[in-house]
Amino acid sequence: MPGFELFGDLEQKEVQDVLDNGVLMRYGFDGMRNGHWKAKALEAELENTFQSKHVQLVSSGTAAVSVALASAGVGAGDEVIMPTFTFVASFEAIMMLGAIPVLVDIDDTLGLDPEAVEAAITPKTKAVMVVQMCGSMANMNSLQSICNKHNLLLIEDACQAIGGSYKGQPLGSIGDLGCFSFDFVKTITCGEGGAVVTNNTDYYLNADHYSDHGHDHIGDDRGAETHPYLGYNFRISELHAAVGLAQINRLPEFIEIQKRNYSILREALSSIPEVTFRTVPEGGEESYAFLNFFLPDLETATKVSKAFKNNGVDACFHYYNNNWHYIRKWEHLKDLKSLFPISEDVKNGLNYLKTKTFEKSDHYIARNISCLIKLSWTETEVKERATKMVEIIKRIV
Numbered sequence: 591m592p593g594f595e596l597f598g599d600l601e602q603k604e605v606q607d608v609l610d611n612g613v614l615m616r617y618g619f620d621g622m623r624n625g626h627w628k629a630k631a632l633e634a635e636l637e638n639t640f641q642s643k644h645v646q647l648v649s650s651g652t653a654a655v656s657v658a659l660a661s662a663g664v665g666a667g668d669e670v671i672m673p674t675f676t677f678v679a680s681f682e683a684i685m686m687l688g689a690i691p692v693l694v695d696i697d698d699t700l701g702l703d704p705e706a707v708e709a710a711i712t713p714k715t716k717a718v719m720v721v722q723m724c725g726s727m728a729n730m731n732s733l734q735s736i737c738n739k740h741n742l743l744l745i746e747d748a749c750q751a752i753g754g755s756y757k758g759q760p761l762g763s764i765g766d767l768g769c770f771s772f773d774f775v776k777t778i779t780c781g782e783g784g785a786v787v788t789n790n791t792d793y794y795l796n797a798d799h800y801s802d803h804g805h806d807h808i809g810d811d812r813g814a815e816t817h818p819y820l821g822y823n824f825r826i827s828e829l830h831a832a833v834g835l836a837q838i839n840r841l842p843e844f845i846e847i848q849k850r851n852y853s854i855l856r857e858a859l860s861s862i863p864e865v866t867f868r869t870v871p872e873g874g875e876e877s878y879a880f881l882n883f884f885l886p887d888l889e890t891a892t893k894v895s896k897a898f899k900n901n902g903v904d905a906c907f908h909y910y911n912n913n914w915h916y917i918r919k920w921e922h923l924k925d926l927k928s929l930f931p932i933s934e935d936v937k938n939g940l941n942y943l944k945t946k947t948f949e950k951s952d953h954y955i956a957r958n959i960s961c962l963i964k965l966s967w968t969e970t971e972v973k974e975r976a977t978k979m980v981e982i983i984k985r986i987v
């Protein structure tokens with residue numbers, strides 16, 4: 591997945607452009623910038639990539655999720671349904687707005703289980719946040735019909751799935767709002783950055799204003815602009831956008847490399863009867879950012895994960911024991927270890943986490959190994975890696 595592996599002349603040229611004219615900020619300074627608008631240019635490129643009407647760049651993927659929720663009016667007391675397997679950013683973004691994260695099980699797609707979503711809906715539910723983890727997607731058809739039936743927003747966090755698609759639609763462009771991250775370990779990087787994607791012009795204008803202190807961006811005098819509502823600062827800088835502008839043009843090349851490397855590893859592992867793969871919904875095309883597979887049980891997965899590490903097979907994650915991506919190790923959330931007071935609403939709303947268990951999620955995450963697909967591997971290196979992985983797994987199962 592990491593775009594950080596492949597950058598060079600193109601990125602340097604774009605950044606140098608910004609340094610040469612000296613305007614590091616994305617808004618204003620029209621006279622000084624000699625026609626260079628890197629953030630605007632990247633937004634136009636991304637609208638094309640995501641086949642969507644609007645893209646608003648922001649400072650991070652986490653900011654993108656918060657801005658998306660805020661733009662659609664999610665806030666204090668609202669419940670947002672999200673999966674147990676994701677990145678901590680999901681509940682951080684929800685809680686920043688005073689809303690309540692409602693964690694529910696995943697299924698064999700490694701994404702939200704539609705049945706668990708439907709069972710968690712209450713009169714307070716405002717949105718469902720689907721997270722397209724590790725380059726693939728949840729059952730989008732079912733989730734969309736649940737959201738339509740109950741009149742809920744569908745927010746799509748596609749931070750890990752740029753380049754994937756469902757029934758021909760780019761992941762991240764399917765929900766009411768989509769979110770992307772361009773941090774240093776994502777497929778396309780800006781160093782730090784993120785994007786909100788939507789076809790809804792009201793949500794877009796809200797995102798545009800909210801991410802820049804409520805500025806209405808009308809006219810060419812920032813000081814004279816009005817602020818129709820409260821905002822915050824989640825701006826991206828021109829330097830970061832410049833890196834992304836060079837990277838986005840290379841997305842098809844990156845996806846092709848990922849697909850080649852993924853396919854070599856998958857074919858090799860398919861020869862082991864005990865290994866199964868995550869379900870990709872019909873009509874879905876992965877981004878090939880990760881290869882995810884299941885082993886028969888927790889004990890086998892733990893042994894394989896350790897053996898991979900000890901034998902130089904790096905970048906394979908056993909998320910069951912990971913601090914950042916799975917609920918099991920989120921004591922700071924369960925115990926509400928906040929630096930500042932949290933509202934009674936949110937405290938009460940999160941009480942369920944003290945007792946709720948997630949057997950279905952455990953069933954999948956305990957047995958899952960998730961291998962990052964790197965862009966810098968040569969074909970020979972991937973083949974050697976595949977052989978090594980097969981040897982290790984066969985020795986253990």
Ligand SMILES: *Cc1c(COP(=O)(O)O)cnc(C)c1O
Nearest residue numbers: 650651652677679749750771773
């Ligand atoms: C990386 C990531 C984020 C957050 O992105 P940042 O740019 O690092 O803030 C959010 N959700 C998921 C699924 C991610 O992988």
